[in-house]
Amino acid sequence: MTTPITRRTAFGRVAGVAGLGLAAPALGRRAFAAPTGQIVVGTWGGDYQNLQQAHVADALMKPMGVQVVFDTGNDTVRKTKLMAERRLPRGSLDLAALTASGSYEMWKNGALEELDEGKVPNLRHVLPELKTKYSAPHIYTGRVVLHNPKLVRTPPTSYADLWAPENAGKVGVIDIQYQTTIESAALVNGGSLNDYEPGKAKLLELKKAGVKIYPTNEAMAQALKTEEVGLCIMWRARGAQWRAAGIPVEVVFPKEGVVLYVSELAVPKNARNKEAAYAYLNALLDPRPQAAFARSFGYTPTVANAAVDPDVAPQVEFAPEMRERFMVQDQEYLAKNDAQLQEWWNKVFKA
């Protein structure tokens, strides 16, 4: 049925069209602002990626209409990519998973977008000691000492116990953890988080005592399992994973203090789909995936509003008095010294 067009209805229609016309830019803006389309997330592979796929990409992003594609690799490769693409108008990543050092370095080189609660509302729940201007801290853990009570009879209480005469030959270190190993040795020998130099002499003592060097974290896990070694420096989260896998180790918080490891995600300045990238960061900080990462991965939630299941809490939560004494790495120092530390490690310590 057609309604005859009278002057009044005609006027109404014209007004309606005009109104639509006025509303259109606003609608258009909102449509542009709503996250949609595809994003490319550069991340470490394995469980870290699988958990993101299940608890963030599938559970939260898909219902929003955002398709997530993972670009798997290690963070050095991602940093190189960000640096190489820095001057291009459009980069290949919408999000990059980086260590705290990595994202600081990329920020200093002008490769990252500044973030705030306007863009990523859940950033307001992030623990104050983890906050940065340029990244969303995704998960964190602390560095601890692991020991096998069968091989190391007196439980260690500090990093210094790695040098105790009765532990000679029982200590293992990990090649890829050169930076944190030198740092721990520095803390024993009068150094600090902005002076790792005293660690070098201390590590040469450990070498003389017969330290074993393993290429990767996994090789260290294997060595602990076969009881080749019984004492090492490790992340608490890894310790929890290894205990769950039946490796006989106990976790000790060193007297020198707990230094944090933070895994972050950041948005490159030349990301193609920033709105969806911000939405992804917001989803990462949502209490549900945060609790899922704590349960399956042993890392601690970075947001204050995430509730960890009671059976998981003892392995991942830090007591408030320990949180007050958390030590945070000096990223400026590391950016300037990492290459030199690694060179020393390769040429002198491993030689």
Place this chain on the structure above:
Amino acid sequence: MIRGGLTAAGLLAPASAVVIVGLVLPLVLLFRYSLNRFEPGQFMVEALTAENYLKFVADPYYLAVLRTTLLMAVGVTLASLVLAFPVATLLARAKGGLKTGLLLAVVLPLFVGNAVRAAGWMVAFGQRGVVGTLMEAVQLPPVALMYTPFAVFVGILAVNLPFVVLTLSSVLEGIEGSASEAALSLGATPFAAWRLVTLPLSLPGVLAAGVLSFILTMNAYATPVLLGGPRFRMMAPMVADEVLQQSNWPFGAAVSFVLMAVTLALTAAVGVLAGRR
């Protein structure tokens, strides 16, 4: 004539284009990178400097890595030639089903990637590995095999042997059996016949197989990384380490050019020496 030249150029063009785009241009770019400067925290800074090459030749640490790589390449090549010659001779003389069987036995290991084979050796050499368990069973003292140069030597030798055997046997097949029979009929011992007749005739094959094994070892990556462990260093893993772990592209590029130059120079030198004889 002109038309013939054009046809030849047309036929050469696609392959040449692939080589230029896929090999020459990246090499030129890599060489340019090797003249840049590395600033910690800033990645690669544009420059025209020889400091990366100077760093390599001035530092005993890097020269030691090159020496290890060269020793490994020469050692593996000699061992593989000695081990492969009898097998290649057998393969060249075999007929029918036996030949097919032998050929399959030589070729089959090539179906498994280097990294997977190295993983197999890791199982064999590990502290609770096959070799360790066997030695324990016969009351021998345990020997640490994993993360030693010996483990790398065995691993690379196993990778190279099929290539060396196949190259040698194809040349040995072309040598008439009558030549060595003539020597034997004139009173030569089997070894003298082999040394004076078969070996000289097969020299081009020995050379080709040796060069192949040498180049493969110089550029070996997976085997030294997986079996050599953190303390053992060869050139190719060092290139990867500089580029991927330290983000030091200029030095990584310089190291790869040193590796390429040394490999090419030695290969060419062997070719020239052999040509003179």
